[in-house]
């Protein structure tokens with residue numbers, strides 16, 4: 001589509017420039033490039049090509065289908081971290097237990113949510129990319145500035161060696177995470193809701209007897225999510241402390257009340273356990289009044305950051321990438337954003353409701369007024385069935401997601 005492009009490998013003028021090289025960006029780029037061979041797509045990522053995000057995510061059944069249909073081949077053991085149960089405890093008592101094993105069935109295949117590293121997913125995505133002639137990733141390149149004039153974007157990029165280059169693009173996709181500077185220059189209305197404190201993350205060497213599960217253990221003005229995913233000997237603990245204090249990785253400790261909550265979920269952790277890994281996060285939700293305006297599309301956390309504990313941000317982002325690819329091709333062909341607008345109308349209220357659920361729960365936790373109603377119940381639906389009607393936008397999930 002872009003005139004004057006000599007080679008996909010040397011393109012300085014492209015149809016779509018995606019800023020940020022997370023897995024959702026790779027999914028969008030491969031979908032666009034495969035579905036529309038005359039489209040030139042570039043992903044610009046500031047990290048080095050060998051850098052990998054060490055974080056893990058819970059992959060939902062609909063997301064799994066998207067990744068598979070993208071051509072990503074996961075290693076045999078990649079899905080070993082299948083999560084079979086979601087559980088919720090209040091003050092040591094189990095108030096909810098949800099089976100997530102057999103909720104989504106596509107003919108004979110049964111998809112169960114599983115935990116996997118973003119690094120493994122990126123490794124699986126890159127060979128697909130290598131086969132594209134019209135898609136390319138520029139690693140070690142930071143987008144420092146972007147301006148739109150006469151319907152075209154001009155990006156200023158800075159390479160690892162400090163060299164500055166200009167690139168032109170018809171469509172700019174801001175996928176540079178929840179703090180997205182590109183988003184804030186678009187005029188799109190943004191509301192950010194902060195978790196009222198910090199979330200300490202600790203990996204400890206323990207497993208429960210029995211099937212892998214994710215347990216939310218709610219205490220008095222604090223809660224711990226215990227992610228026992230069946231992969232290796234480690235369990236991840238998210239110690240949510242809505243105490244108004246900033247995250248400080250140097251101060252993270254395995255607190256006695258966390259050990260009690262882990263025990264309530266059926267795991268044993270000794271008082272003197274040294275965490276294998278720890279960090280501290282400031283969690284937030286980000287709501288945008290739309291995801292597309294004037295040649296700028298928001299994707300992933302830039303569009304709809306969620307609290308890290310809901311197991312949603314990555315999944316919504318990958319599903320959106322697959323759903324939006326045909327709408328983007330149409331936008332570039334006809335200039336009409338109608339299909340993108342229709343998708344926003346379908347998707348944004350659903351995403352906002354998930355975010356409201358998260359924010360309300362954490363605010364109530366901070367104020368010591370958590371109700372007896374299970375917080376995981378609506379999340380359970382999102383983790384297994386997904387959003388009703390998704391098959392209108394991602395064809396392969398029809399028959400997989402009940403009510404789709």
Ligand SMILES: Cc1cc2nc3c(=O)[nH]c(=O)nc-3n(C[C@H](O)[C@H](O)[C@H](O)COP(=O)(O)OP(=O)(O)OC[C@H]3O[C@@H](n4cnc5c(N)ncnc54)[C@H](O)[C@@H]3O)c2cc1C
Pocket residue numbers: 019020021022023024025044045046047055056057058059141142143144175176177178201299300301302306308309310311312313314315316317
């Ligand atoms: C501890 C934790 C656990 C989580 N668990 C889950 C889960 O179980 N399930 C789930 O669905 N979600 C989960 N999430 C959320 C999920 O990880 C994110 O929603 C998702 O990874 C966001 O992807 P993204 O591509 O939008 O952003 P990111 O992954 O943040 O990627 C943005 C990229 O942009 C690059 N970048 C930034 N600025 C520039 C620039 N100017 N130029 C070039 N490149 C730039 C960055 O280097 C980065 O690689 C979790 C998050 C955390 C922190």
